[in-house]
Amino acid sequence: MKLLFKVTIFYLLITLLVFGAGGIITYNIFKQEIQLETDRFLDEKFQQIEIRLEEGEEIDSFRDNKIIFVKINSIPQTNLRRNISFSDTTVYHPQLKRMEVNRKLTSYLISHNENYRVEIHDVIVETDDIFQSVYESQTRLFIILGIVFVISGFLISTWLFRPFEDTLININNFNIKNLSPFTFKKTSTKEFKILNDFISRMIEKISKDYKNLKEFTENASHELQTPLAIAKGKLELLLQHENLDEKQVELIKSAYESISHMSQLNHSLTLLAKIENKEFSDTQQVNLSYEIEQLLSDLSELSGLMNISVEKDIKKDITIENDKTLIKILLNNLFQNAIRHNYEGGKIKIKLDQYSLIIENTGNEPAIPPDQLFQRFKKGNMNSKSSGLGLSLVRKICDISNYSINYTFQEGWHKLILEF
Amino acid sequence: MKLLLVEDNEELANNITTYLTGEGNICEYASTHFEAIDKIVAFEYDLVILDIMLPDGNGLDVLKEMRQHQSETGVLIISAKNALDDKIKGLDLGADDYLTKPFHLSELNARLKAIYRRKNFSSNYEIEFNEIHVNTQSIDVLVNEQNVVLTQKEYELLIYFLSNTNRMVTKQSIAEHLWGDQADLFDSFDFVYQHIKNLRKKLLQAGANDYINTIYGLGYKFNSNKK
Numbered sequence: 096m097k098l099l100f101k102v103t104i105f106y107l108l109i110t111l112l113v114f115g116a117g118g119i120i121t122y123n124i125f126k127q128e129i130q131l132e133t134d135r136f137l138d139e140k141f142q143q144i145e146i147r148l149e150e151g152e153e154i155d156s157f158r159d160n161k162i163i164f165v166k167i168n169s170i171p172q173t174n175l176r177r178n179i180s181f182s183d184t185t186v187y188h189p190q191l192k193r194m195e196v197n198r199k200l201t202s203y204l205i206s207h208n209e210n211y212r213v214e215i216h217d218v219i220v221e222t223d224d225i226f227q228s229v230y231e232s233q234t235r236l237f238i239i240l241g242i243v244f245v246i247s248g249f250l251i252s253t254w255l256f257r258p259f260e261d262t263l264i265n266i267n268n269f270n271i272k273n274l275s276p277f278t279f280k281k282t283s284t285k286e287f288k289i290l291n292d293f294i295s296r297m298i299e300k301i302s303k304d305y306k307n308l309k310e311f312t313e314n315a316s317h318e319l320q321t322p323l324a325i326a327k328g329k330l331e332l333l334l335q336h337e338n339l340d341e342k343q344v345e346l347i348k349s350a351y352e353s354i355s356h357m358s359q360l361n362h363s364l365t366l367l368a369k370i371e372n373k374e375f376s377d378t379q380q381v382n383l384s385y386e387i388e389q390l391l392s393d394l395s396e397l398s399g400l401m402n403i404s405v406e407k408d409i410k411k412d413i414t415i416e417n418d419k420t421l422i423k424i425l426l427n428n429l430f431q432n433a434i435r436h437n438y439e440g441g442k443i444k445i446k447l448d449q450y451s452l453i454i455e456n457t458g459n460e461p462a463i464p465p466d467q468l469f470q471r472f473k474k475g476n477m478n479s480k481s482s483g484l485g486l487s488l489v490r491k492i493c494d495i496s497n498y499s500i501n502y503t504f505q506e507g508w509h510k511l512i513l514e515f
Numbered sequence: 516m517k518l519l520l521v522e523d524n525e526e527l528a529n530n531i532t533t534y535l536t537g538e539g540n541i542c543e544y545a546s547t548h549f550e551a552i553d554k555i556v557a558f559e560y561d562l563v564i565l566d567i568m569l570p571d572g573n574g575l576d577v578l579k580e581m582r583q584h585q586s587e588t589g590v591l592i593i594s595a596k597n598a599l600d601d602k603i604k605g606l607d608l609g610a611d612d613y614l615t616k617p618f619h620l621s622e623l624n625a626r627l628k629a630i631y632r633r634k635n636f637s638s639n640y641e642i643e644f645n646e647i648h649v650n651t652q653s654i655d656v657l658v659n660e661q662n663v664v665l666t667q668k669e670y671e672l673l674i675y676f677l678s679n680t681n682r683m684v685t686k687q688s689i690a691e692h693l694w695g696d697q698a699d700l701f702d703s704f705d706f707v708y709q710h711i712k713n714l715r716k717k718l719l720q721a722g723a724n725d726y727i728n729t730i731y732g733l734g735y736k737f738n739s740n741k742k
Binding site for chain 2: 320321323324325327328329331332334335341344345347348351352354355358396397400427
């Protein structure tokens with residue numbers, strides 16, 4: 096949801112609450128005011144009667160359908176001011192032909208030594224009428240305000256947030272491999288200036304780090320391989336000496352094997368870093384069926400030596416779009432694993448269709464939980480000669496290619512499902 | 516063979532020259548681009564071993580320069596950069612082979628000899644070793660004039676031994692020679708042993724001497740002194 100949309104909705108909700116509260120307040124004020132005015136009007140009417148009675152007019156001249164005089168024996172004493180009280184009542188309305196809410200004044204007066212109770216009433220504006228009008232006016236106001244909000248919000252923010260949108264687009268298009276520093280449009284908003292400055296500096300730093308890392312990867316590979324080659328060569332030369340005894344050869348042998356292992360580790364780590372750096376991005380159509388058949392024939396001698404039978408169900412000409420080297424590394428690791436973690440006389444099943452590649456092989460149960468197998472240096476079999484990096488290479492390639500990979504072990508079968 | 520090694524790392528160069536010297540080989544050494552050009556212009560070599568990364572230039576430039584002077588010289592590129600790019604570029608420029616560091620000295624030796632045989636195909640495609648005779652063009656192996664039928668791997672193994680006679684070759688280098696990158700797959704070198712056993716059996720059956728010595732579980736030596 097866009098920021099602007101969210102802000103507008105929040106504002107509208109808050110306005111709705113304020114308008115609701117405002118409506119209640121307006122309604123109450125209206126009601127009070129109307130009552131007050133009606134009471135004053137009734138009071139004035141009563142005073143007029145009093146004055147005119149004093150001037151000698153007869154009581155009967157005031158009688159109409161809104162004024163009632165009732166003869167009483169004595170005037171009750173109350174502590175009310177001028178002995179006047181107000182109350183609500185309902186009176187039959189002859190035109191509307193129904194009962195209507197009225198305001199009634201009750202008081203007492205004396206005329207020609209007779210005590211009278213006077214009741215004056217008049218129609219009052221009904222509460223639901225007040226409610227209706229308050230409600231209508233508030234609703235209209237709210238609608239107008241809402242429309243103004245949305246339109247002005249859209250216009251203003253489009254103008255105001257333009258630099259921010261530009262920045263977002265820029266960040267979105269940022270590719271670490273495309274090392275040209277990108278420029279931001281000038282903005283007069285302080286916050287955006289700070290943001291843009293910060294992003295510029297970050298990107299500069301990231302680019303620099305990336306370059307350093309890449310250089311380091313390349314250098315590490317080169318610089319480490321050479322001393323390893325030297326050490327290995329020295330050991331080989333040492334082996335050429337006559338008169339070596341078994342103990343000496345044994346020592347040389349273990350040094351030699353360690354160096355070989357180190358060299359292999361170095362190679363895998365470099366490869367992993369290169370994949371992480373997305374250095375393999377020569378995307379093209381790769382014929383997966385062909386690559387798999389090719390690899391299987393390369394590996395056939397090895398699998399034959401271990402008496403492993405290979406059962407394959409490979410659909411023809413399945414192609415995927417990716418870097419060819421990456422695919423080769425991926426397949427190589429998967430198939431090598433299927434052979435390495437197998438036993439003499441085991442089986443491998445391979446199934447390829449346009450959605451997935453399934454590799455199953457017989458083997459011993461891995462010593463660590465399946466979800467850890469893809470981590471670096473986690474080995475199912477701690478004594479094996481493998482580097483422990485094969486499956487993390489596989490995982491890395493799957494991650495950057497958006498493939499999903501799943502491993503299960505069931506009834507003596509390792510099963511890897513690769514979905515692309 | 517007269518060899519020139521162009522390699523900036525002195526220790527590595529030392530290893531290589533030590534291994535290659537002898538057997539009638541002369542191995543000269545240049546540590547910089549400048550020195551290499553200097554030698555190539557002045558002398559003729561049968562083979563040049565070329566490192567790509569040099570302190571004062573690229574080994575591929577040496578190759579370009581060299582092709583103008585000595586077109587017949589065999590060139591083997593060695594580099595730690597196992598980038599496909601360099602490999603293709605090097606081979607395009609006329610290198611004969613490419614070897615990635617780190618490598619086994621015995622592997623380097625075998626590759627150099629293979630290039631040498633190819634380059635001088637008019638006279639040198641045959642390897643003679645006492646009663647063993649190999650024609651690398653027709654891929655025939657004769658022992659005492661009698662044909663011995665070997666599998667592809669046994670043949671490769673024999674050539675590898677004959678390229679490194681009287682030297683200790685490790686099981687690992689044999690595995691890598693025969694299976695390349697896939698050699699990692701071996702938890703043991705039993706497969707190497709299988710092939711050696713078969714090769715030895717076939718050679719013995721054909722009447723050859725038992726030249727293959729096993730050395731303390733680490734490797735083998737094709738011993739010419741053995742009678």
